Amino acid sequence: xxxxxxxxxxxxxxxxSRTSIAASNGQRATLLSYVGYPKDVVSRKLLQRDVLVxxxxxxxxxxxxxxxxxxxxxIQAEGPLGEKxxxxxxxxxxxxxxxxxxxPGDLVYAVIGAPAQASMQNKRAILEAARDSVDSVILCSExxxxxxxxxxxxxxxxxxxxxxxxxxxRMRGTMPEDADQITNTxxxxxxxxxxxxxxxxxxxxxxxxxEMIKAIKERHSxxxxxxxxxxxxxxxxxxxLPFDLTDPIRNACKSIVPPIVDGLAQLxxxxxxxxxxxxxxxxxxxxxxxxxxxxxRAIEEEMRARLGEGRVVLVEExxxxxxxxxxxxxxxxxxxxxxxxx
Amino acid sequence: MxxxxxxxxxxxxxxxxxxxxxxxxxxxxFERSQRHGMPLVCLLIGVDRLSTLQDLYGRDAREExxxxxxxxxxxxxxxxxxxxxxxxxxxxxxxxxAAPALGALLARKLLEAARDMRFERExxxxxITLSIGVAHNRHKEAITFDTLVAVAEEGLVVADxxxxxxxxxxxxxxxxxQQRRARELEAQRARQSGAAPASAPAQASVVPGAPxxxxxxxxxxxxxxxxxMGVRVDDPDSLDKDSLTRLLFRLxxxxxxxxxxxxxxxxxxxxxLERRIAKxxxxxxxxxxxxxxxxxxxxxxxxxxSIYRDIQGLGGQDSxxxxxxxxxxxxxxxxxxxxxxxxxxxxxxx
Numbered sequence: 001x002x003x004x005x006x007x008x009x010x011x012x013x014x015x016x017s018r019t020s021i022a023a024s025n026g027q028r029a030t031l032l033s034y035v036g037y038p039k040d041v042v043s044r045k046l047l048q049r050d051v052l053v054x055x056x057x058x059x060x061x062x063x064x065x066x067x068x069x070x071x072x073x074x075i076q077a078e079g080p081l082g083e084k085x086x087x088x089x090x091x092x093x094x095x096x097x098x099x100x101x102x103x104p105g106d107l108v109y110a111v112i113g114a115p116a117q118a119s120m121q122n123k124r125a126i127l128e129a130a131r132d133s134v135d136s137v138i139l140c141s142e143x144x145x146x147x148x149x150x151x152x153x154x155x156x157x158x159x160x161x162x163x164x165x166x167x168x169x170r171m172r173g174t175m176p177e178d179a180d181q182i183t184n185t186x187x188x189x190x191x192x193x194x195x196x197x198x199x200x201x202x203x204x205x206x207x208x209x210x211e212m213i214k215a216i217k218e219r220h221s222x223x224x225x226x227x228x229x230x231x232x233x234x235x236x237x238x239x240x241l242p243f244d245l246t247d248p249i250r251n252a253c254k255s256i257v258p259p260i261v262d263g264l265a266q267l268x269x270x271x272x273x274x275x276x277x278x279x280x281x282x283x284x285x286x287x288x289x290x291x292x293x294x295x296x297r298a299i300e301e302e303m304r305a306r307l308g309e310g311r312v313v314l315v316e317e318x319x320x321x322x323x324x325x326x327x328x329x330x331x332x333x334x335x336x337x338x339x340x341x342x
Numbered sequence: 343m344x345x346x347x348x349x350x351x352x353x354x355x356x357x358x359x360x361x362x363x364x365x366x367x368x369x370x371x372f373e374r375s376q377r378h379g380m381p382l383v384c385l386l387i388g389v390d391r392l393s394t395l396q397d398l399y400g401r402d403a404r405e406e407x408x409x410x411x412x413x414x415x416x417x418x419x420x421x422x423x424x425x426x427x428x429x430x431x432x433x434x435x436x437x438x439x440a441a442p443a444l445g446a447l448l449a450r451k452l453l454e455a456a457r458d459m460r461f462e463r464e465x466x467x468x469x470i471t472l473s474i475g476v477a478h479n480r481h482k483e484a485i486t487f488d489t490l491v492a493v494a495e496e497g498l499v500v501a502d503x504x505x506x507x508x509x510x511x512x513x514x515x516x517x518x519x520q521q522r523r524a525r526e527l528e529a530q531r532a533r534q535s536g537a538a539p540a541s542a543p544a545q546a547s548v549v550p551g552a553p554x555x556x557x558x559x560x561x562x563x564x565x566x567x568x569x570x571m572g573v574r575v576d577d578p579d580s581l582d583k584d585s586l587t588r589l590l591f592r593l594x595x596x597x598x599x600x601x602x603x604x605x606x607x608x609x610x611x612x613x614x615l616e617r618r619i620a621k622x623x624x625x626x627x628x629x630x631x632x633x634x635x636x637x638x639x640x641x642x643x644x645x646x647x648s649i650y651r652d653i654q655g656l657g658g659q660d661s662x663x664x665x666x667x668x669x670x671x672x673x674x675x676x677x678x679x680x681x682x683x684x685x686x687x688x689x690x691x692x
Binding site for chain 1: 391394397398464465466603606607610613614617618621662665666667668669670672673674676677678680681683684688
């Protein structure tokens with residue numbers, strides 16, 4: 001076999017908060033979706049690099065122009081920062097593909113998950129950002145990739161809670177159409193904002209940054225009524241003081257449940273009545289937001305209250321469910337399709 | 343037995359007798375009740391999560407909460423009832439001439455009063471709950487004041503460990519009294535032999551001339567377990583098979599909703615983990631066979647990029663193959679159209 005004929009298939013979940021990759025050589029990696037560039041010559045000399053990606057970029061953000069190219073779920077290619085966002089997305093994809101460790105000469109064929117209702121313009125931006133890092137690329141809807149990964153192709157509802165968007169997708173045995181998909185922004189970032197509001201309301205003197213709140217949320221998120229006490233130190237005029245954040249965290253995390261069930265109700269109500277009960281019993285919860293403890297049960301309870309019944313199943317690996325599904329799709333795509341998309 | 347003798351200056355600020363004074367008064371009151379055959383009830387009260395609240399909102403908040411709790415207690419007590427704060431901020435209350443049933447009634451009133459209390463700290467409303475242990479002197483084994491307080495203390499511990507906001511009336515008089523007697527005998531033996539008495543409760547031992555001390559039997563252990571579960575048994579002798587079965591069923595009914603929730607949570611976690619393990623085991627098996635196959639093909643290099651295709655992909659027959667091909671054709675068509683649009687705008691990829 002010649003060196004240039006190896007094909008590395010990759011599935012990419014390009015998310016607002018995290019970008020994950022699963023590759024046909026067994027490699028998997030995940031990165032925070034942040035890209036930073038040294039602010040000036042001094043920081044360039046200090047950091048010894050032109051581009052920092054992921055946790056590195058967040059850790060050294062004070063010396064960097066920091067970009068979150070996929071804020072709100074899509075590449076922000078328009079506006080004053082459009083060019084820079086596109087460049088950041090380009091560098092992010094280049095780094096995550098590098099972490100899949102392609103062999104020299106391997107052709108890299110990628111399936112990339114995009115938000116369910118991404119506009120044509122957004123999709124073009126993703127394709128342009130991926131152009132230099134992969135040899136052939138296919139875009140598909142993120143929740144579809146999740147469902148494909150676990151073979152739930154018919155009579156199922158997928159909830160994919162990311163940082164920027166929550167995607168809901170109805171699987172009915174064919175490619176989901178626009179009417180089968182709903183995207184809203186009640187996702188991880190929204191929870192962060194709600195948590196900030198809640199903390200400001202009862203601890204106005206506490207000092208914190210968005211990153212701190214995000215870290216607190218990721219560590220303690222829970223919607224259960226019997227959630228353990230969450231006591232967190234936050235600085236007040238420079239001195240760390242303990243705060244009981246149990247209720248603020250629960251309230252903030254629970255705030256996404258009603259909009260999710262609104263979306264589910266909409267997708268269920270417009271489905272064939274004969275199959276509606278089956279649809280309610282096959283709800284798949286995925287994405288980083290699915291790691292909120294007790295969220296599956298909270299959605300089930302809300303579904304029971306509003307729709308009479310509901311059963312929610314968590315994906316096994318929230319971080320890689322989208323990437324694994326996209327990889328599966330990549331591996332099963334006929335070779336001639338890849339050739340034509342080169 | 344809680345340390346009454348530990349007096350702290352701020353106790354006087356709460357308007358109660360000092361612990362030493364109150365203990366003496368309580369002992370006298372207990373002896374009087376025993377002598378005249380009058381009923382008496384003892385409550386031991388603790389504020390739930392008090393130390394955490396102090397950590398969060400400061401010592402002043404702790405004081406305010408304790409004073410408010412004592413205030414509530416005063417409102418439901420009579421002039422001649424006795425109240426005292428112990429060294430660990432728990433409060434002991436003795437109600438002379440009070441029937442055993444009154445203990446539960448008073449505890450309920452206190453719990454309700456605590457739930458209605460409102461404390462504002464840093465713009466936030468704090469909810470206060472209590473744990474209460476209840477004891478009375480009508481039990482045949484409640485023959486000393488120390489036993490009475492120890493039983494109330496057991497109730498408080500059970501109430502607190504069950505999550506607080508409740509009262510528990512255990513029936514551990516027999517066990518506590520046995521332990522007290524055993525300690526006395528141990529002390530007596532130590533005095534006779536000139537050794538220092540052991541501080542820990544002694545095991546059953548035989549001292550010449552002294553009545554033998556019975557070790558807790560199965561029935562006592564059962565009562566202990568039941569009371570630990572918050573089940574009150576009025577007459578231990580009446581515990582036959584039927585009544586025990588009824589008791590356990592009742593307990594099961596009460597606990598079912600909580601247990602079901604916890605069980606459902608654990609099942610969900612297990613389900614996710616089991617699916618993950620099954621997948622990994624399956625992938626490992628395929629990996630091994632794939633590596634064996636590649637090892638046999640010594641002269642053909644398929645490239646490292648290909649070996650995981652079967653492991654992570656479909657591999658073999660797929661019952662949904664036809665449907666998937668149709669879906670892929672649709673995905674391809676949409677992507678091909680986009681590619682052409684981009685090329686028309688930017689020119690073909692180099």
